[in-house]
Amino acid sequence: MRAVFVITSLDRGGSEGQLVQLLARIHPEPVAATLATVVTARDGLHTASLREFGVPHVVLARDCRSSAQRWTTAAIRLDRLVRKLRPEVVYAWGEYPSLAAVPVARLRRIPVVVARHNSGNASIAPWLARAARRADAHAGLVTVNSRTALDAAARHGVARQRLRLVLNGHDAGSWSPSPLADEVRLGYVAGLRPGKGHMQLLDALVQVRAREAWRVDLAGTGPLLEELRAEVDERGLAGRVRFLGMVDDIPDFWRKHDACVLLSPSESSSNALIEAGLAGRPLVASDVAGNRELVAPTSGILAPAGDAQGTARSLEAIIDDAPLRERLGRGAARAMRRFDMDRMVAGHVAALADCRRAATTR
Numbered sequence: 270m271r272a273v274f275v276i277t278s279l280d281r282g283g284s285e286g287q288l289v290q291l292l293a294r295i296h297p298e299p300v301a302a303t304l305a306t307v308v309t310a311r312d313g314l315h316t317a318s319l320r321e322f323g324v325p326h327v328v329l330a331r332d333c334r335s336s337a338q339r340w341t342t343a344a345i346r347l348d349r350l351v352r353k354l355r356p357e358v359v360y361a362w363g364e365y366p367s368l369a370a371v372p373v374a375r376l377r378r379i380p381v382v383v384a385r386h387n388s389g390n391a392s393i394a395p396w397l398a399r400a401a402r403r404a405d406a407h408a409g410l411v412t413v414n415s416r417t418a419l420d421a422a423a424r425h426g427v428a429r430q431r432l433r434l435v436l437n438g439h440d441a442g443s444w445s446p447s448p449l450a451d452e453v454r455l456g457y458v459a460g461l462r463p464g465k466g467h468m469q470l471l472d473a474l475v476q477v478r479a480r481e482a483w484r485v486d487l488a489g490t491g492p493l494l495e496e497l498r499a500e501v502d503e504r505g506l507a508g509r510v511r512f513l514g515m516v517d518d519i520p521d522f523w524r525k526h527d528a529c530v531l532l533s534p535s536e537s538s539s540n541a542l543i544e545a546g547l548a549g550r551p552l553v554a555s556d557v558a559g560n561r562e563l564v565a566p567t568s569g570i571l572a573p574a575g576d577a578q579g580t581a582r583s584l585e586a587i588i589d590d591a592p593l594r595e596r597l598g599r600g601a602a603r604a605m606r607r608f609d610m611d612r613m614v615a616g617h618v619a620a621l622a623d624c625r626r627a628a629t630t631r
């Protein structure tokens with residue numbers, strides 16, 4: 270089966286990583302894949318992986334400055350690409366790509382699948398969310414990675430029979446004991462951008478009154494870096510919070526940390542929580558719909574969303590209670606086994622095949 274996948278970029282992120290892992294396992298059989306990205310990635314990690322796997326990669330709007338020019342150019346060049354390659358299916362991976370991929374695929378009478386990986390991301394402009402929902406309505410199938418995202422898509426008008434639940438996939442993690450250190454190390458893995466909960470974290474940290482020594486390590490980079498650095502200094506947290514930048518070896522990161530924290534105001538299915546859980550780390554996450562599917566009383570603590578004081582109490586519980594961290598970490602490792610890589614790959618291949626089959630039988 271020939272398929273063109275479309276994503277905004279190959280910058281590091283959970284969704285991008287999932288797509289690269291998928292392509293590595295399906296190309297060239299059972300799917301001869303070509304990946305089109307709208308813009309060039311800011312670093313070359315995923316791009317190098319694609320070259321290693323032999324997946325053809327095209328950048329659609331490399332030199333465009335304005336957003337309007339970028340997306341117009343991307344749509345025009347994507348149209349040229351599909352006319353040249355004549356794929357049997359187009360797969361739009363995310364909200365932004367569907368705005369270009371769905372109209373082009375429909376124009377060329379090619380069945381199209383859309384992957385929806387959020388349940389109402391607060392960082393996405395309302396007009397864009399509305400446009401993405403309209404694109405979903407014209408897709409042959411819509412894949413979602415959580416029950417929360419499935420319910421949200423159904424509320425927004427996607428018929429249940431056109432929805433496919435495909436959980437994120439990860440290679441089996443290996444549980445490791447917490448590091449023997451003189452302080453409790455909390456890890457926070459997320460891009461430093463709006464919607465990932467870093468300000469909520471700082472609001473809570475200034476109210477933490479734990480008995481044990483502790484610190485928080487932020488893994489990731491992004492447009493909020495300097496603003497967050499300034500906030501850390503202003504709030505007197507410079508001795509508590511470290512900025513590590515991009516982290517290449519996530520399993521090694523979790524071997525060096527005692528617990529995972531993620532306080533984003535909305536989530537669908539957080540890869541950061543899944544990876545930490547697979548490593549046997551207890552989870553402290555904001556009590557929002559997507560996180561409730563991942564964090565149970567046996568694997569972590571759901572901190573009250575928007576409540577800095579309540580979140581501080583949740584962090585204190587994890588910091589001051591080593592047996593609790595041990596018990597929840599083992600529970601998290603068991604719970605995350607359902608996010609199986611082979612099952613994820615099979616689910617996306619089946620969605621592509623179902624979409625192609627439905628189009629040919631109309």
